[in-house]
Amino acid sequence: MDLKRFLINKLILFFMLSTLITVAVCLIGSAFDPDAQFGYKTMLAPIGYAALCMLPTFVTYSKKELSPKALLIRKAIMFALLEGVMMFIAFTSKVIDTSRIEVVLVIAGSILAIFVLVNLFVWLKDSAEAKKLNRDLEKFQELHR
Amino acid sequence: MNVHIEQIGKESEELVLIKCREITDEVREIESFVKSRQGSLTGVSEAGQCEIAVTDVCYIESVEGKTFLYTSDSVYETAYRIYELEEMLKNKHFLRISKPMLVNLMKIRSIQPAFNGRFTAQLGSGEKIIISRNYVKALKAALKGE
Numbered sequence: 336m337d338l339k340r341f342l343i344n345k346l347i348l349f350f351m352l353s354t355l356i357t358v359a360v361c362l363i364g365s366a367f368d369p370d371a372q373f374g375y376k377t378m379l380a381p382i383g384y385a386a387l388c389m390l391p392t393f394v395t396y397s398k399k400e401l402s403p404k405a406l407l408i409r410k411a412i413m414f415a416l417l418e419g420v421m422m423f424i425a426f427t428s429k430v431i432d433t434s435r436i437e438v439v440l441v442i443a444g445s446i447l448a449i450f451v452l453v454n455l456f457v458w459l460k461d462s463a464e465a466k467k468l469n470r471d472l473e474k475f476q477e478l479h480r
Numbered sequence: 481m482n483v484h485i486e487q488i489g490k491e492s493e494e495l496v497l498i499k500c501r502e503i504t505d506e507v508r509e510i511e512s513f514v515k516s517r518q519g520s521l522t523g524v525s526e527a528g529q530c531e532i533a534v535t536d537v538c539y540i541e542s543v544e545g546k547t548f549l550y551t552s553d554s555v556y557e558t559a560y561r562i563y564e565l566e567e568m569l570k571n572k573h574f575l576r577i578s579k580p581m582l583v584n585l586m587k588i589r590s591i592q593p594a595f596n597g598r599f600t601a602q603l604g605s606g607e608k609i610i611i612s613r614n615y616v617k618a619l620k621a622a623l624k625g626e
Contacts, residue, residue: 340613344597395596400578400612403595410596461593464616468591468599471623476586478625479573 341396345389351453352385359445367438371430384424391416414450421446509559513568521565523549523556532556534572538587538603540565542580552605575622577601578612585622 360381364371394416395401395409425431425442432438481500488494496514500507512522520531536551542562549556560568566576573585587603591611594600599611611619 400598400610400614401596403610406596457597458593461597461599465591465593465599468620468623471620472585472588472591475623475625479586 338396345392348392348453349385349389351456352388352449353382355449355452356381356384356388359449363438363441363445366441367432367435384421387420387424388417391420414447417450418443418446505559512559517568519572521549521556521558521560523558525554525556530556534569534574535584535586537574537584538605538607539584539609540569540574540582550607552603575615575619577615577619578610581609583609583611 391413394413395406397405397409401409421442422439425439426433431442498507498510508522515522515531519534521534521537523530523532532549532551537549538552539550540558540562541548541550547558547560547562547565549558558565562576562580562582566574566582569582574582575585577583583601583603587605588601589604590602592600592602594610597613599613599616600608601611602608
């Protein structure tokens with residue numbers, strides 16, 4: 336994949352991650368610390384987290400077309416790095432109570448859920464594209480048969 | 481080698497005649513090219529050299545410098561390079577779908593999404609081949625006849 340297309344995909348991913356992290360922070364916060372109050376700057380936190388989460392995604396970049404197996408391995412590495420980044424943020428944050436094991440587990444689970452959701456969205460988009468390709472293929476084959 | 485082209489009437493049969501002192505690889509290559517323009521390719525299998533109708537070829541793959549023609553039930557090696565076949569067969573519904581592969585669009589049964597934005601083409605034979613994301617745009621254009 337060329338770098339330009341890779342970066343465009345990363346930008347789309349960044350906005351997807353920002354949204355999903357905002358939802359996750361809202362749900363986790365409501366469950367574990369519903370009375371917490373924040374300033375306006377805190378609203379930028381999910382964007383910052385999403386930006387940090389973008390760094391591990393660069394392990395999937397390759398000029399050559401990766402084999403499905405190689406891609407799967409890189410995705411697994413990327414997921415491990417994502418968990419690492421988010422756990423680092425959680426454990427160095429003053430507002431996240433990482434002494435409670437359930438908080439740590441929910442954060443780890445949220446990262447997994449976001450990872451699955453992002454890949455699901457991408458698959459749904461590709462699936463719609465494949466349907467269109469199949470319709471065009473059918474027309475093409477009918478025309479040239 | 482001199483090249484002589486003679487225009488004939490509609491009542492006569494068209495013919496390509498090669499006069500040579502020796503049947504060299506170059507002559508075989510010219511023969512193979514002429515046949516490919518007529519809708520067949522020369523390939524070598526375990527059974528020996530034979531002519532394969534272009535319409536029977538499902539896909540063509542280049543592996544470690546060698547080029548193979550895949551039909552629904554056989555594999556043949558050909559002397560052509562993948563880029564030469566791409567040029568020769570572009571008007572016969574063949575399209576490049578990855579760096580080492582050309583596919584006969586008439587042999588694709590369906591297209592499915594694959595991992596990470598790529599697609600898989602399932603052929604009539606049941607075989608699945610990867611469509612690289614770099615070639616998806618060209619595939620879309622070809623299917624629309626652009």
